[in-house]
Amino acid sequence: MKPGFWIAPEGAEQPVSVFPIGEEALDVQYKGLTASGALAKLATLDSEELARSCPRAVELLSTIASAIGSQAADAPTQLFRLEGLNDLERRLIDDVLGEGEVAGVVALPDGSLAQIQESVLAGIWRIRLERDESHDYIEIGAVPEIVARAAIDLTAGDVVIGPAPEGTMNALPVLAEIRERALAWRPGQRSQTINFTLLPMSPVDMSFLQQTLGNGPIQLMSRGYGTCRVLATGVRHVWSVQFFNAMDTIILDTLEVGGVPVVALAAPEDFEDSAERLKQIIEAYFT
Template identity: 70%
Template structure:
């Protein structure tokens, strides 16, 4: 596995929505800070690297220009790494580092897309499968493969079957989820159902899990605390859970809407990342 990636692989770690407190978090980990990434660069010979890695330095310059002008609602911008040498790929990994958000997207052909935010928010590394040729840098609020999978690989409607014996509140909750999911359109505010405050029996929870199913996307943010975002099997319905330092759930919700904002880069992130990237290029390669 190339430098900079550390993800769970495919069927070895099946995705699951609405886990119990005892379940571990498979995707993501705390990566180095921007200061750590810069300290590593400072130990290298920038002039020598610029001479030996011209394609990498040119790509970083293009990424800096792209992120400086990016907006959260705009189409993402891709920069492929197929023409880079191993040394240039390593340089890219050292500059970008690993940020707070990581994730996986399960694809129809059985492969897995691995996603890693850099230490500069809004700049992502994406690799599809194990082939380094299918690796690229993407600038945007979230890699486009996440949005596509959320639409293409999930059901458009929620089927509500008869509740099992012992159910308490699950049928009204499922009806609310279905109504909101069908009505949601891009630009609308997300609707949040907070299970931390809603009485749900074990039967309710099991039937809810069975009804919404598991989706193809798992994202984990490890900024201030840990947040796990998982697509369900229904379009526009996401499980969003916050964990404490012991990996126990402290806030458990379903969010009806687009990709949850906790996983998205904002406009101010792009401006800041553009400035920092340009400073890195000028300080270490010019």
């Protein structure tokens, strides 16, 4: 097993199972394209014909471009449903938005999953609810509301610390610190980090920590500068944040106490940049 707060069960390499968000039944020539490849494909098509064939998709993209330009990181998210769009229009939106750095899943109370995929335009997200394909929508914001809500509504409000197993060294004081910080944290405050890479924690300590905090409903992966896995624990405001190198070895293993970790959030400056880039795409391909 790998060291770290979160240990993959049965030797699994990836704790996060990220499902495809795009139109799985679309024509093969469109599937698997990167963002640059998708736009290159668009460049070979007749822009006037695209605009005539997909007027609602082009209108929706224009609306999103205007909306994200005025979005603030701490403001409520804006949601745009895709009902009424045909397969060609959905495919066009998939091609324009592409797949960005952050993806993941949220486990819902009914046992289904919500699939999360950031677009190549940071701050624009694609969300699909597994239980109902009609719940397929685009959301603008620092992080989708379903992630922020699940982090609060589907986790425990306190840490229940049971008897420590034999061989425990430092887990009890660390758990007491986590509990104190989690109960005291309020929105707007900075997150606090506990770095296990620097702490003298035994395998028994780490196992007891994981068992005590439990697994939460959110699993996210960011592939920006290296790979980062963000997992909500079963305790409100407590997150496992792990950074991995190219060999999939943990190089930084932390718990963060606070809101959704910043590594999974769109930055304030991303909104204006994404608005400008999306407007350029619309002007280049659809006008």
